[in-house]
Amino acid sequence: MVHEPSKILVLAIAIAAFMDGSQGANILGLFPSLSPSHLIIQMSAAKVLAEKGHNVTVVTALKPVITHKNITLIEVPLTKEESQFMSDSIGEMSKTDNSNMAVCLIRMMGQMEFMFRKNAETLMDDRVKDLYLNKDNKFDLVLSGFFMNDFQLGFARKVNAPVIVVATMAPNPMLNPLIGNPLEISYAGSNDVEKGKGATFMQRLVSYIISCVFGIFTLFSEKRNRNLYKEVFGDDPTMPEYSEMLKNTSMVFFASHAASEGPIRPNVPASIEIGGIQIKDKPDPLPQNIADFLGNATDGAILLTLGSNVKGSHIKPDTVIKMFNVLSKLKERVIWKWEDLEKTPGKSDNILYSKWLPQDDILAHPKIKLFINHAGKGGITESQYHGKPMLSLPVFGDQPGNAEDMVRSGFGLTINLLTLEEQPFQEAILEILSNPQYAQKVASFSSLYRDRPMTARESVVYWTEYVIRHHGAAHLQSPLVHMNFITANNIDIYVLFAVILVITTLIFKALVKFIYRRFTSKSKKEKIQ
Numbered sequence: 001m002v003h004e005p006s007k008i009l010v011l012a013i014a015i016a017a018f019m020d021g022s023q024g025a026n027i028l029g030l031f032p033s034l035s036p037s038h039l040i041i042q043m044s045a046a047k048v049l050a051e052k053g054h055n056v057t058v059v060t061a062l063k064p065v066i067t068h069k070n071i072t073l074i075e076v077p078l079t080k081e082e083s084q085f086m087s088d089s090i091g092e093m094s095k096t097d098n099s100n101m102a103v104c105l106i107r108m109m110g111q112m113e114f115m116f117r118k119n120a121e122t123l124m125d126d127r128v129k130d131l132y133l134n135k136d137n138k139f140d141l142v143l144s145g146f147f148m149n150d151f152q153l154g155f156a157r158k159v160n161a162p163v164i165v166v167a168t169m170a171p172n173p174m175l176n177p178l179i180g181n182p183l184e185i186s187y188a189g190s191n192d193v194e195k196g197k198g199a200t201f202m203q204r205l206v207s208y209i210i211s212c213v214f215g216i217f218t219l220f221s222e223k224r225n226r227n228l229y230k231e232v233f234g235d236d237p238t239m240p241e242y243s244e245m246l247k248n249t250s251m252v253f254f255a256s257h258a259a260s261e262g263p264i265r266p267n268v269p270a271s272i273e274i275g276g277i278q279i280k281d282k283p284d285p286l287p288q289n290i291a292d293f294l295g296n297a298t299d300g301a302i303l304l305t306l307g308s309n310v311k312g313s314h315i316k317p318d319t320v321i322k323m324f325n326v327l328s329k330l331k332e333r334v335i336w337k338w339e340d341l342e343k344t345p346g347k348s349d350n351i352l353y354s355k356w357l358p359q360d361d362i363l364a365h366p367k368i369k370l371f372i373n374h375a376g377k378g379g380i381t382e383s384q385y386h387g388k389p390m391l392s393l394p395v396f397g398d399q400p401g402n403a404e405d406m407v408r409s410g411f412g413l414t415i416n417l418l419t420l421e422e423q424p425f426q427e428a429i430l431e432i433l434s435n436p437q438y439a440q441k442v443a444s445f446s447s448l449y450r451d452r453p454m455t456a457r458e459s460v461v462y463w464t465e466y467v468i469r470h471h472g473a474a475h476l477q478s479p480l481v482h483m484n485f486i487t488a489n490n491i492d493i494y495v496l497f498a499v500i501l502v503i504t505t506l507i508f509k510a511l512v513k514f515i516y517r518r519f520t521s522k523s524k525k526e527k528i529q
């Protein structure tokens with residue numbers, strides 16, 4: 001009898017938990033990005049939710065590396081020609097000099113045109129359209145993978161569910177307007193500001209100019225988004241205006257962690273940082289050959305991967321030979337990610353080539369002393385998490401910038417892959433291995449990065465279920481979402497004050513003139529008399 005009330009209580013709690021709607025919810029992930037590194041972050045978020053028991057359906061264009069058996073995948077793959085085009089254009093970029101930002105942007109425009117087209121086509125695929133046409137499908141939440149593809153947010157309206165944007169970057173002028181995150185470019189525009197100081201004139205000027213360039217870029221991007229929105233959802237008269245639809249974003253998940261990475265800036269409550277989501281809390285056991293190879297590495301080991309986008313065959317052959325000449329002479333062991341195992345750069349006892357590598361698990365291994373990478377955001381994040389110093393060989397896109405940030409933080413060095421020579425490559429490796437300052441800096445960053453009230457995974461679960469429980473997060477929305485440039489910056493109030501100032505000045509002037517005239521005419525009259 002004593003047990004009965006507690007049993008009832010347990011039952012009541014169980015029912016309440018079931019009724020609150022966030023248990024076993026139906027979640028739709030739209031991740032049609034053509035960038036494998038974006039997909040890794042987005043799928044990692046989906047996987048955490050599947051592990052929590054939610055029914056997750058995901059739409060992708062690429063085959064994801066990360067998945068889960070409870071995730072229903074709808075793959076809309078590229079055709080053979082399209083895959084070839086992607087591979088060729090990335091290969092082309094890795095062979096040419098991309099240090100000129102403008103040239104690089106123009107070159108990327110062509111590729112981006114293709115990405116947006118593909119994104120729209122994916123949403124118009126019959127199996128994907130069925131997600132809203134078939135009334136048996138009910139979704140409690142949409143996760144929308146971000147790559148300047150705001151038109152995709154319309155899909156959430158189609159399935160009548162709140163939407164969270166999953167971004168693979170830190171808060172920035174492309175994403176901030178969706179949730180009214182303040183721009184604050186006078187000090188939060190870049191990470192260059194020295195600790196304990198304010199932003200200098202030059203830093204502010206550069207941030208400002210960069211934000212203007214972004215602004216122009218955004219104008220182009222917005223025009224394209226409007227067109228794609230019309231193309232994909234235009235047949236439905238109940239769909240809101242594009243600009244209205246944008247105001248319905250519940251939250252943005254940013255793949256960053258400002259408290260350790262900076263810049264320190266204000267974020268609205270709808271901005272949730274999930275930096276490091278792709279990193280497992282505990283590494284999985286390594287494949288036997290890698291475990292042995294590392295286990296026997298008495299002098300430590302180096303991991304070399306140039307990312308999922310740049311395949312080994314895209315690097316100039318003589319660059320590969322130069323790299324091999326240096327690496328094969330080291331006493332440290334090297335694990336080298338290499339696609340074509342028939343044609344490796346050369347044989348050496350200290351080098352293990354592998355087509356596929358569990359990068360995160362390898363970086364967690366205590367024998368790893370250095371990570372040579374292409375400065376992709378994902379790889380740098382993993383290395384920082386595990387506290388491993390880096391040598392970055394950036395190629396294109398955001399990589400040179402990521403590498404510079406990494407070097408400025410003191411976590412390692414960088415060399416341009418396109419102009420790589422044996423001697424500087426060797427010197428950089430030896431410097432990082434022998435000078436403890438790089439390892440120390442990145443180790444102390446690592447302890448900061450991991451020190452959070454909720455881990456990245458816990459944040460994803462909590463805030464996703466929060467939005468599901470409350471059917472959106474309209475109560476968290478910043479008023480800034482509904483304001484334009486003039487009202488957001490109080491420019492109309494400045495104008496009002498200016499007008500008042502001008503009018504009072506004019507009145508005052510007229511008054512002075514009037515009194516002066518009265519006075520002088522009086523004294524004239526007096527003189528005449």
Ligand SMILES: *[C@@H]1O[C@H](CO)[C@@H](O)[C@H](O)[C@H]1NC(C)=O
Nearest residue numbers: 024050051052053054069070
């Ligand atoms: C998959 O979902 C089922 C039913 O919701 C659940 O029982 C099972 O534990 C899930 N599998 C994993 C690996 O999480």
Ligand SMILES: *[C@@H]1O[C@H](CO)[C@@H](O)[C@H](O)[C@H]1NC(C)=O
Nearest residue numbers: 026055056057136137138139
């Ligand atoms: C999971 O969601 C899909 C898409 O809405 C649906 O077809 C399927 O029946 C759901 N599965 C479960 C177990 O609810």
Ligand SMILES: *[C@@H]1O[C@H](CO)[C@@H](O)[C@H](O)[C@H]1NC(C)=O
Nearest residue numbers: 289291292293294295296297
């Ligand atoms: C590593 O050492 C183990 C014994 O400790 C040995 O069995 C294995 O073959 C070695 N592996 C390599 C790759 O040298």
Ligand SMILES: *[C@@H]1O[C@H](CO)[C@@H](O)[C@H](O)[C@H]1NC(C)=O
Nearest residue numbers: 162248249250471472473474
């Ligand atoms: C967006 O729309 C959905 C459903 O139409 C609603 O539940 C949600 O609260 C809205 N979100 C915001 C931020 O307005």
